[in-house]
Amino acid sequence: MSGDLKTQVRDYTEFFMGTVESIDLEEIKERPLRIDEGPVPPLASPSRHRGWLVGVAGAAVVLVLGLLTFLTRQTTPEAPAVSQPSPSPTVTTPGPVPSTPIRVDRWTGAGLLGCEIPSGWVQVCGPASFDEAAMYAVTAGGPGLVAVGANGLDYSTREDDATPWDNGANDAVVWTSPDGLTWTRVPHNVVTFGGDGGQQMFAVTAGGPGLVAVGRDGAVADREGHAAVWTSPDGFTWSRVPHDEAIFGGEGEQRMVSVTVGGPGLVAVGFDRPAEVGEGDAAVWTSPDGFTWTRVPHNEAVFGGESRQMMLSVTTGGPGLVAVGTDGDYGGRPLGEPEGDESAVDAAVWTSPDGFTWSRVTHDESIFGGPGAQRMASVTAGGPGLVAVGSVTGDLTDLHPLQRHHFDAAVWTSPDGFTWSRVPHDDAVFSSSNESIPSDAEEVMLSVTAGGPGLVAVGLDGVDDCGWDSAVWTSPDGFTWSRVPDARICNGPYDRMLSVTVGPFGLVAVGEEHYPGAAAVWNG
């Protein structure tokens, strides 16, 4: 005799939970540590936890680093950071070269202990204002720097799809900094940053009344969200542009994921996805001032096509504006996850003279396609004209589905936005150091900017047995790239750099730590 459905759920849940062994204190205290190499003795008490061990080791590293930094900047105050040769004359650096010595006391704060970072970079980690949040983007502006993101223990990214993870608790968050080292979170205001469903700022630029941020508003799981825009005169005071369903909304979900000054004033790009998994089109919005927005009418030949098209980044350059992203879908699942169809995804480029009229660069399989998936995540003016960075999976057909989480970093260049070339693959620069776990062998570029020696890209690198860590690449010209070395030891917290810019005193990257989940900032 069957019970009603609730009774069946109760009976099954009781059975299921009965199959899972409870966790006792000894198991908790003796659990192998993730952030140190080699065996670690059992934990005896909170006072002997691994943070203390890492802290001691990290203190020595940071003291040396801080001393070196101090000495370098004191003796050559006009020189750029140690890791940054003079900017190439062929590249325009959108910000001043570092000229003011940074106070050494900030570089040796307790928050720096234990952070494993690319050589020449210093991570600002630990402030309470970073807790339970992620920084998706950073720009020079306002009091110096402005970063945007979202709060909540949620690591869904701007192009995340088909993940029913809970975004309803997210609110948009803004941080400001005068120098990249000291960060302040703009006080939460539910009217501006919150509301029903989740709110996330994915990108920010200096423009309009001062600063303009773009993102999304609404529930992800139900695909009911719409694009959203915020403005600020100074980085401290923010206003939400009132929602207009005809511009920011529509059927399904709309997201703005990148914004730049250009065209009539401002241009934002993103995508529009209906309720059907695996479908969607690229989308563009324009504004003269940051307050009044217009959606560029849909043109199926340019923004659409089979399955799904996404614009992920836009910049001024080429004929006026250039956007990059992807064409294709992973079978309705996140890239790299089991059962995804990576072979159906190619990189894609769009150009526009004015922000209103767009063209799709003709697909060339040898440049934008190939075996596996190709994704352009970020584009900037620099190098020979334009440089786009992202990731490629290579041919995964012989791998077990569970080993498909395999990415190599990739770079494309163009003199004009119309003609593109792929920088030849170099294992030493673009492939993960993780060889023991093929399923975690990932090295991904997520953001690029003109700066440092010419161009700087940031992202993540898979590290043996601990997920990934932040990664930085540099190039003098867009064609020749080097990976900034790091200790490549297990750090544990799944750091990744999501955005990089040139700040008042040098390079600044922002991102997140997933373990347990906090915003993160690096200064280079």
Next chain:
Amino acid sequence: MVDQEISTDSFTDFVRVGEPRLRQALCAAFGGDVGRESASEALAYGWEHWERVSAMPNPAGYLWGVGRNHARRSRRPRLIFPVPPSENVPWFEPGLLAALAALSERERVTVMLVHGLEWTYSEVAELLGVSKSTVQTQAKRGMAKLRKRLGVDDER
């Protein structure tokens, strides 16, 4: 030494109540293997950072987030619920296990905790860090999806 003992006692008390809650919620969300592994990882994290975690207004809720993030990064096979031996348990609708697995993470957690383990809405809301009304909505929506998928109409 006294502080250490107090801290250890405090953590032991927390585990006594919090361990089953975390384990059950994470297992409902991610299955038995990943859920238990993630609960263990979250509790180990709590032990290491107990001074900070214990000062939080909702330590269990915070560790739920830690465990959830760990589980999402585990890249294990898709969630599969174990099939009970037919001789020992009541009859189930064919497809119940697949239907549970097909719910969204939050719907599944809510349905299994509320209807499976008879947690109150408030208890679920506190652990997940959401409002009580959200839990009610998710539980209702989850049950509706189960009924629709299984073709069951047992609401009276």
